[in-house]
Amino acid sequence: xxxxxxxxxxxxxxxxxxxxxxxxxxxxxxxxxxxxxxxxxxxxxxxxxxxxxxxxxxxxxxxxxxxxxxxxxxxxxxxxxxxxxxxxxxxxxxxxxxxxxxxxxxxxxxxxxxxxxxxxxxxxxxxxxxxxxxxxxxxxxxxxxxxxxxxxxxxxxxxxxxxxxxxxxxxxxxxxxxxxxxxxxxxxxxxxxxxxxxxxxxxxxxxxxxxxxxxxxxxxxxxxxxxxxxxxxxxxxxxxxxxxxxxxxxxxxxxxxxxxxxxxxxxxxxxxxxxxxxxxxxxxxxxxxxxxxxxxxxxxxxxxxxxxxxxxxxxxxxxxxxxxxxxxxxxxxxxxxxxxxxxxxxxxxxxxxxxxxxxxx
Amino acid sequence: xxxxxxxxxxxxxxxxxxxxxxxxxxxxxxxxxxxxxxxxxxxxxxxxxxxxxxxxxxxxxxxxxxxxxxxxxxxxxxxxxxxxxxxxxxxxxxxxxxxxxxxxxxxxxxxxxxxxxxxxxxxxxxxxxxxxxxxxxxxxxxxxxxxxxxxxxxxxxxxxxxxxxxxxxxxxxxxxxxxxxxxxxxxxxxxxxxxxxxxxxxxxxxxxxxxxxxxxxxxxxxxxxxxxxxxxxxxxxxxxxxxxxxxxxxxxxxxxxxxxxxxxxxxxxxxxxxxxxxxxxxxxxxxxxxxxxxxxxxxxxxxxxxxxxxxxxxxxxxxxxxxxxxxxxxxxxxxxxxxxxxxxxxxxxxxxxxxxxxxxx
Numbered sequence: 001x002x003x004x005x006x007x008x009x010x011x012x013x014x015x016x017x018x019x020x021x022x023x024x025x026x027x028x029x030x031x032x033x034x035x036x037x038x039x040x041x042x043x044x045x046x047x048x049x050x051x052x053x054x055x056x057x058x059x060x061x062x063x064x065x066x067x068x069x070x071x072x073x074x075x076x077x078x079x080x081x082x083x084x085x086x087x088x089x090x091x092x093x094x095x096x097x098x099x100x101x102x103x104x105x106x107x108x109x110x111x112x113x114x115x116x117x118x119x120x121x122x123x124x125x126x127x128x129x130x131x132x133x134x135x136x137x138x139x140x141x142x143x144x145x146x147x148x149x150x151x152x153x154x155x156x157x158x159x160x161x162x163x164x165x166x167x168x169x170x171x172x173x174x175x176x177x178x179x180x181x182x183x184x185x186x187x188x189x190x191x192x193x194x195x196x197x198x199x200x201x202x203x204x205x206x207x208x209x210x211x212x213x214x215x216x217x218x219x220x221x222x223x224x225x226x227x228x229x230x231x232x233x234x235x236x237x238x239x240x241x242x243x244x245x246x247x248x249x250x251x252x253x254x255x256x257x258x259x260x261x262x263x264x265x266x267x268x269x270x271x272x273x274x275x276x277x278x279x280x281x282x283x284x285x286x287x288x289x290x291x292x293x294x295x296x297x298x299x300x301x302x303x304x305x306x307x308x309x310x311x312x313x314x315x316x317x318x319x320x321x322x323x324x325x326x327x328x329x330x331x332x333x334x335x336x337x338x339x340x341x342x343x344x345x346x347x348x349x350x351x352x353x354x355x356x357x358x359x360x361x
Numbered sequence: 362x363x364x365x366x367x368x369x370x371x372x373x374x375x376x377x378x379x380x381x382x383x384x385x386x387x388x389x390x391x392x393x394x395x396x397x398x399x400x401x402x403x404x405x406x407x408x409x410x411x412x413x414x415x416x417x418x419x420x421x422x423x424x425x426x427x428x429x430x431x432x433x434x435x436x437x438x439x440x441x442x443x444x445x446x447x448x449x450x451x452x453x454x455x456x457x458x459x460x461x462x463x464x465x466x467x468x469x470x471x472x473x474x475x476x477x478x479x480x481x482x483x484x485x486x487x488x489x490x491x492x493x494x495x496x497x498x499x500x501x502x503x504x505x506x507x508x509x510x511x512x513x514x515x516x517x518x519x520x521x522x523x524x525x526x527x528x529x530x531x532x533x534x535x536x537x538x539x540x541x542x543x544x545x546x547x548x549x550x551x552x553x554x555x556x557x558x559x560x561x562x563x564x565x566x567x568x569x570x571x572x573x574x575x576x577x578x579x580x581x582x583x584x585x586x587x588x589x590x591x592x593x594x595x596x597x598x599x600x601x602x603x604x605x606x607x608x609x610x611x612x613x614x615x616x617x618x619x620x621x622x623x624x625x626x627x628x629x630x631x632x633x634x635x636x637x638x639x640x641x642x643x644x645x646x647x648x649x650x651x652x653x654x655x656x657x658x659x660x661x662x663x664x665x666x667x668x669x670x671x672x673x674x675x676x677x678x679x680x681x682x683x684x685x686x687x688x689x690x691x692x693x694x695x696x697x698x699x700x701x702x703x704x705x706x707x708x709x710x711x712x713x714x715x716x717x718x719x720x721x722x
């Protein structure tokens with residue numbers, strides 16, 4: 001680690017590290033930085049009391065080995081970690097900056113955004129403004145093809161990222177003021193929105209579920225779902241959104257066919273068309289909408305795998321949507337493992353609902 | 362990239378890379394390897410037809426830029442990627458091996474396990490046997506403290522990993538035969554199980570949900586859940602398990618209080634004890650167990666945040682479990698953001714249910 005840090009030090013002004021700040025014996029990032037800069041770690045007593053309090057709040061004694069998470073060296077400032085035990089280090093020495101953050105993704109992201117970025121900006125005098133357009137329904141390479149020459153621009157830069165719930169188009173501009181950087185981003189974002197059209201569902205930290213939550217709130221509508229193959233995942237995504245209790249009424253997971261019938265799906269529809277069919281998906285949407293007296297009913301039935309069901313292949317999913325303004329039902333054929341099919345089925349349902357609410361097909 | 366690869370080449374026999382195999386312009390891992398070894402990529406026509414078929418199956422034309430995913434160089438063997446478009450490369454040249462795999466985690470993991478590892482083993486003649494003990498209910502540092510000197514053993518090695526659904530204790534032994542390596546692992550695993558006790562819920566790829574699925578199947582029991590703050594996530598975890606339709610009956614997400622009452626939770630219990638209470642959680646478990654005529658009923662109510670509810674703090678969760686053999690209800694106080702609290706609440710419920718089914722507290 002010290003050899004690698006030394007090489008980085010020789011060629012870079014800013015070194016960013018993640019991981020190795022935990023309490024266990026193989027967490028030696030602090031030791032490596034201290035050796036590199038030739039300093040000896042001391043215990044930060046205030047941080048140590050904070051650590052003890054963190055554990056006490058959770059009803060457990062602090063393990064002795066966690067004490068090293070309170071280490072500090074004189075050229076470092078501790079970066080607060082409100083959602084974990086390991087603080088980061090912001091080291092300034094001989095014109096170099098080293099930023100060490102935890103490896104746990106959610107702790108690292110929060111620390112990067114709230115603690116590291118502002119300090120870095122203050123040091124460099126440059127501002128970066130970033131806007132992310134979130135895209136659902138197009139693959140990453142299709143998004144890149146549509147963006148064309150935008151990908152080769154230098155300021156703002158445009159880059160695509162395949163995320164598990166969207167393809168993200170990140171547009172970043174650098175300028176001496178935030179307003180200037182934002183203006184640069186705005187123009188490119190407008191162009192990108194034009195070529196990507198209805199596939200752009202939101203920006204930055206928005207999700208399909210949060211966008212739907214907003215659309216429902218604006219109409220004063222409530223939603224309920226009857227889920228089979230997604231097993232509750234659609235409802236879970238909808239309830240991930242803070243404040244979703246204002247638009248999410250509830251839902252039913254009808255894994256067993258008998259339960260679908262007990263919940264109002266006509267037995268003759270299931271018999272005639274099969275459990276995995278457009279007719280059943282729509283009947284599920286209608287039944288839940290009626291039974292729970294909500295404006296928006298969604299029904300999902302399909303084959304999550306790994307085995308086919310009733311001669312329907314793995315990945316065949318039917319989604320029914322019943323709204324006050326009309327009904328729609330769609331079949332999609334998804335790929336991947338079981339959890340992946342559930343995930344994509346739930347996202348596909350959310351996107352269909354979004355397009356319906358926006359009055360598009 | 363080429364400079365970094367060259368440095369790795371100078372100090373290592375085996376170089377493992379992930380990422381940069383996508384179709385876009387910044388995916389240049391193939392280019393870098395080809396330059397390092399001084400070879401020119403050619404199109405593998407058979408792979409190219411396969412790629413075209415992959416896209417055709419999904420009803421879209423292959424974007425032109427995906428063609429470079431069919432590139433190969435003469436010292437490389439393509440590693441199949443059955444769940445994505447980017448094949449890996451297994452390069453052998455001048456006594457060095459380079460393994461390049463996709464960055465998408467699930468594609469990489471599958472390729473590593475099924476394609477890369479067997480080839481590496483064949484080359485090195487050594488066998489590694491690994492067993493992972495999965496632990497729930499203890500923090501990583503407590504697990505490490507309990508394991509004590511095991512952590513310092515050399516063969517097998519013992520290491521802990523904080524995963525989102527467990528603390529994993531990975532025990533790995535190296536030997537000339539698999540049987541020999543397995544024997545080494547077995548003895549250490551028995552010791553680790555002894556010091557970790559009931560907190561070990563499974564091994565290797567088992568999850569809390571898959572373990573419960575097995576326990577229920579063994580008893581011929583069915584499960585149903587009434588979920589409030591987890592919003593369907595518990596049911597979704599249960600239905601992530603292949604074959605779970607044999608033990609999962611269904612569930613109800615009762616986000617609205619009126620819906621809880623409509624589904625059989627006595628209004629006077631909610632009035633007297635509050636929606637977020639032991640009494641309501643147990644009443645939910647009883648109601649779903651009764652209404653859906655299943656052996657196992659689970660009720661979850663709590664505050665997912667970000668705002669407190671009815672004077673109850675964010676993270677307070679009550680879990681009720683009703684079984685043919687008795688009932689139990691527990692309150693836990695969880696921390697983290699909304700999605701994190703939902704996740705931990707669902708896992709805590711699964712673990713409580715596991716301990717109940719095993720007849721432990």
